[in-house]
Amino acid sequence: MVGPRKISTQIxxxxxxxxxxxxxxxxxxxxxxxxxxxxxxxxxxxxxxxxLAERMDSLVNAVVMESRGIYMSTDPGMVQRFSTALLQRxxxxxQQLDSWQRSIRPEDQALFNPVRARIVDxxxxxxxxxxxxxxxxxxxxxxxxxxxxxxAARAALNEGLEGLAALYSERANGLARMGESIELTKLILxxxxxxxxxxxxxxxxxxxxxxxxxxxxxxxxxDGMAAGxxxxxxxxxxxxxxxxxxxxxxxxxxxxxxQNEKLRKKERAAQREQAAFKxxxxxxxxxxxxxxxxxxxxxxxxxxxxxxxxxxxIYKLPDSITDKPCSLSDILxxxxxxxxxxxxxxxHVKAIQARIAAGKxxxxxxxxxxxxxxxxxxxxxxxxxxxxxxxxxxxxxxVEQMLERIExxxxxVAE
Numbered sequence: 239m240v241g242p243r244k245i246s247t248q249i250x251x252x253x254x255x256x257x258x259x260x261x262x263x264x265x266x267x268x269x270x271x272x273x274x275x276x277x278x279x280x281x282x283x284x285x286x287x288x289x290l291a292e293r294m295d296s297l298v299n300a301v302v303m304e305s306r307g308i309y310m311s312t313d314p315g316m317v318q319r320f321s322t323a324l325l326q327r328x329x330x331x332x333q334q335l336d337s338w339q340r341s342i343r344p345e346d347q348a349l350f351n352p353v354r355a356r357i358v359d360x361x362x363x364x365x366x367x368x369x370x371x372x373x374x375x376x377x378x379x380x381x382x383x384x385x386x387x388x389x390a391a392r393a394a395l396n397e398g399l400e401g402l403a404a405l406y407s408e409r410a411n412g413l414a415r416m417g418e419s420i421e422l423t424k425l426i427l428x429x430x431x432x433x434x435x436x437x438x439x440x441x442x443x444x445x446x447x448x449x450x451x452x453x454x455x456x457x458x459x460x461d462g463m464a465a466g467x468x469x470x471x472x473x474x475x476x477x478x479x480x481x482x483x484x485x486x487x488x489x490x491x492x493x494x495x496x497q498n499e500k501l502r503k504k505e506r507a508a509q510r511e512q513a514a515f516k517x518x519x520x521x522x523x524x525x526x527x528x529x530x531x532x533x534x535x536x537x538x539x540x541x542x543x544x545x546x547x548x549x550x551x552i553y554k555l556p557d558s559i560t561d562k563p564c565s566l567s568d569i570l571x572x573x574x575x576x577x578x579x580x581x582x583x584x585x586h587v588k589a590i591q592a593r594i595a596a597g598k599x600x601x602x603x604x605x606x607x608x609x610x611x612x613x614x615x616x617x618x619x620x621x622x623x624x625x626x627x628x629x630x631x632x633x634x635x636x637v638e639q640m641l642e643r644i645e646x647x648x649x650x651v652a653e
Contacts, residue, residue, distance in 0.1 A: 262430055294338065294357070297331040298395065301364050308371045309380045317376050321368040328361045328368075335361075356395040363388065452481045456488055532628035535619070538594050540566040540587055543623055552612065552628055553578055566590060578606050594624040603631065611635040 304327060307320035335357050342350045363383070371379035455473040472492070475485040526533055532549030536542060542564050550557065554576040555569065566587050573579035593600055597618040604612040609632070616626035 293334050294331065297327055297334060298357075298360065301327045301331065301360070305364060305367055305379075305383055308367065308376055309383070311376055317371050317379075321372045324364055324368045328364055331357065331361055353395070360395055448479075449481070452477075453484075456481075456485055460488060460491075530629075534569075534626055534628070536566060536590070536594065536624045536626070538591070538622045538624075540590055540594070542566070542569070549628055552630060578608065580607065590624075594618065594622070603635075604628075 301324055304320050304324035308317055308324070311317045311320060335354060339350070339354060367379050367383045370382050452474045459472055472485040472489045474481050475489060476482065477485070526544070526546040527548070529546055529548055532552045533544070533546045534542060534549050535544040542560075545560055549555070550559065553569065553573050555572050559568065559572060567583060570579050570583040570586060574583070593616060599615070599617040601616075602614045604614060606612060611631045613629045613631040614626055615629075616624060619625050
């Protein structure tokens with residue numbers, strides 16, 4: 239059995255190995271690129287300096303050959319030609335010396351300075367040789383240049399040029415060795431790349447066998463559950479890793495779905511009962527609205543629980559009064575606006591609250607300012623509410639008054 243969290247551990251380990259291999263490859267590659275760039279730059283510099291050294295050596299040899307032409311010539315025309323060629327080679331030699339000096343490293347300056355001084359003396363000496371040959375004669379030039387001191391200076395110059403050439407050759411060999419190390423770095427990078435590819439392949443295989451395939455199985459089970467098919471056993475529920483916990487969660491979800499289905503059945507039954515209650519309530523509201531008497535139900539705080547249309551008509555209340563919760567104080571406010579109440583509204587509310595608190599049936603008469611008499615019969619309801627019927631008693635009250643007057647008249651006649 240796979241241990242807990244083993245999938246995540248394996249995946250994280252694989253990605254960690256891939257990350258390490260990638261970082262090593264990047265670091266080694268960056269180092270190799272840096273070394274390659276340095277090697278390329280150094281190779282160009284060494285090549286350029288080697289070419290300059292070879293050119294310098296060739297120009298020195300060319301100047302020597304032109305000097306020998308002067309030594310061996312007896313014709314003034316030939317002397318002039320060799321002298322002109324010598325001066326031209328000297329100018330080229332001076333230009334190459336300037337180019338060489340600009341490319342010299344600071345650490346090579348100590349080795350280059352003596353060579354440069356010898357080349358400058360060599361140029362100055364050969365310029366003087368050409369001047370003597372053209373102004374005095376070839377014999378004077380031969381006496382000036384063809385001697386042991388000149389040959390010793392020439393040998394020292396050749397030795398200096400050979401020393402610089404040997405230095406550049408050694409550096410070229412070092413660059414070759416650096417190229418070999420870069421080849422080794424390439425092999426290391428190839429090995430790291432192969433290792434990273436192998437890690438990615440193993441990670442993908444691990445994801446497929448340990449995660450993707452089980453997830454597909456569990457997804458198929460949940461699809462069946464969504465389609466209404468009962469699940470007896472969720473795939474991979476016996477595993478102890480993350481997949482097993484997910485399967486257990488799906489199993490719990492199945493139980494919740496079953497419970498929700500039972501609750502939905504009960505809810506539908508309750509909705510049917512509620513619909514029947516609303517139908518009965520609509521019938522009840524229609525019935526009380528068809529009453530000739532006005533009816534109002536108040537809670538113990540004199541908030542209106544129910545009010546029929548006849549009640550609104552008696553007190554000329556707006557139809558919108560029941561669009562939101564209202565109280566006896568709101569009714570008295572609208573009655574006052576309609577000219578049907580002019581008393582102490584807070585006192586009247588407190589009196590009604592006292593009747594509700596007492597819970598005893600009451601009968602009272604209201605004489606409205608428009609001349610109507612209203613008979614109010616109130617009684618308590620289970621739960622503490624108060625129901626009161628309001629009936630227009632004006633005609634009956636007038637008849638009672640007429641009967642009282644007739645009775646007093648008969649009494650007077652009888653006396």
